[in-house]
Amino acid sequence: MIKEEFPLKKVCLICAKGTIEDVYATLVMGNGAVMEGIETKIFFTFFGLDAITKKQMNSLHTGTVGNPAMRMPGGLPFPSILGMLPGVEAGVSAMMKSQMGALDIPPVKEFLEMIEAGGGEIYACKLAMDMFKLKKEDLWEGVKDVLTVGDFYEKCGGLQTQIIFT
Amino acid sequence: MAQKVIAGISVDVNDEGYMTDRTQWTKDIAREIAREEGIELTEKHYSVIEFLREKQAKGETLTIRSVGTSGFIDIKGFYQLFPGAPMKKAAKISGIPKPASCV
Numbered sequence: 181m182i183k184e185e186f187p188l189k190k191v192c193l194i195c196a197k198g199t200i201e202d203v204y205a206t207l208v209m210g211n212g213a214v215m216e217g218i219e220t221k222i223f224f225t226f227f228g229l230d231a232i233t234k235k236q237m238n239s240l241h242t243g244t245v246g247n248p249a250m251r252m253p254g255g256l257p258f259p260s261i262l263g264m265l266p267g268v269e270a271g272v273s274a275m276m277k278s279q280m281g282a283l284d285i286p287p288v289k290e291f292l293e294m295i296e297a298g299g300g301e302i303y304a305c306k307l308a309m310d311m312f313k314l315k316k317e318d319l320w321e322g323v324k325d326v327l328t329v330g331d332f333y334e335k336c337g338g339l340q341t342q343i344i345f346t
Numbered sequence: 347m348a349q350k351v352i353a354g355i356s357v358d359v360n361d362e363g364y365m366t367d368r369t370q371w372t373k374d375i376a377r378e379i380a381r382e383e384g385i386e387l388t389e390k391h392y393s394v395i396e397f398l399r400e401k402q403a404k405g406e407t408l409t410i411r412s413v414g415t416s417g418f419i420d421i422k423g424f425y426q427l428f429p430g431a432p433m434k435k436a437a438k439i440s441g442i443p444k445p446a447s448c449v
Contacts, residue, residue: 212448215410217430284409285449296411297422298432 190219190341192332196246197346198227199241200276207291214298222295223332225305229312232304232320232339237288241273249342296322303327303335353378364437368399380439382424383428387439391427393418395440408433408445417419 191213195206198272206222213220224244230236244250244263251258262268277287286294292302304319316326327335336343347366350359353374358366363379365371373433376395380387387395401408410433414421428435433445 208448211410215433273385283449284407284411284447286411290411294421295416296424297414297420 183293188216188218188340188342189337190221190336190340192336192343193220193222193226194228194343194345195222196338198230198236198240198274200240202346203228203231203240203288204280204291205296207288208285209344209346210296210300211291211298214295214300220295220298220300221303221332221335223303223305225308226311229280229304229308229314229319230321231288232292232302233314233318234320235318237292237320240288241269242276244269244272247281278303292320292322303332305328305329305332306337356423362444365441366442366443368402370438371399375441376439382437383439385428385435385439390419390423391439393428394424394436399442400438402440404443407447408437408442409447409449412449 191210193206195203195209197203206228210220210222214261224232230240235284244258245260247263247325249265263272285291296302301324302320302322304323306326306328309326321324347358348361349356350358352364353372355370355372355375357370357375360366365375372391372409373392376392377381380391385391394413394416397413398408399416401412404411409422410424413419413424413433419427424432424436428439437443
């Protein structure tokens with residue numbers, strides 16, 4: 181029997197959160213899709229907009245409170261109360277970034293440029309932009325358009341297409 | 347280990363068609379694998395191929411970012427040279443293993 185395979189043709193990603201790990205999950209998956217030759221569209225909404233806002237895009241942080249998977253460098257538990265101290269979040273975030281850099285994972289802006297260079301498309305959510313009082317000129321120049329949810333769904337049509345909410 | 351005759355030479359390949367012995371690689375083999383992928387190799391392609399082979403020989407992880415900063419080509423140009431899946435295609439043509447990196 182021949183097993184029929186239906187390889188992915190299009191991937192639509194939605195990023196609604198603005199921590200380092202949430203944004204990078206979206207960017208790694210998006211760039212990975214582009215590298216496989218899969219048509220890729222990424223929709224940034226709510227706090228995810230930070231990733232494509234000029235002012236914020238290269239200063240994202242990891243939350244150090246309320247994350248049970250967070251550990252000390254040696255693997256010991258990381259008490260939430262420690263995460264509340266001034267400077268800890270910034271320190272942890274800097275460490276995350278340096279470790280990613282060592283694996284050749286680029287900063288947010290460069291990562292978006294890589295996705296764009298491969299033909300991936302970046303979109304912003306209109307509703308969230310209105311909520312956060314953001315204008316198109318506040319966004320990174322590579323953002324293709326500001327869309328409503330309906331507009332985005334229109335772009336997500338077709339067989340062998342997946343919508344992924346990171 | 348599977349064998350495949352490419353450009354008149356019998357070479358070792360894995361089940362995905364990647365060469366498993368980099369010493370068997372020649373420019374003629376590269377040209378023929380590229381043709382199978384629908385690519386006519388130019389000098390520009392060869393400079394990228396040489397870069398990838400050198401990095402792989404040093405045991406470095408191959409990433410698309412490193413190609414973009416190689417000085418030979420930017421990332422957009424890389425996608426144009428090897429359309430579709432550039433890292434995989436370029437690795438296959440370069441006679442090196444499929445890149446085991448997510449970036």
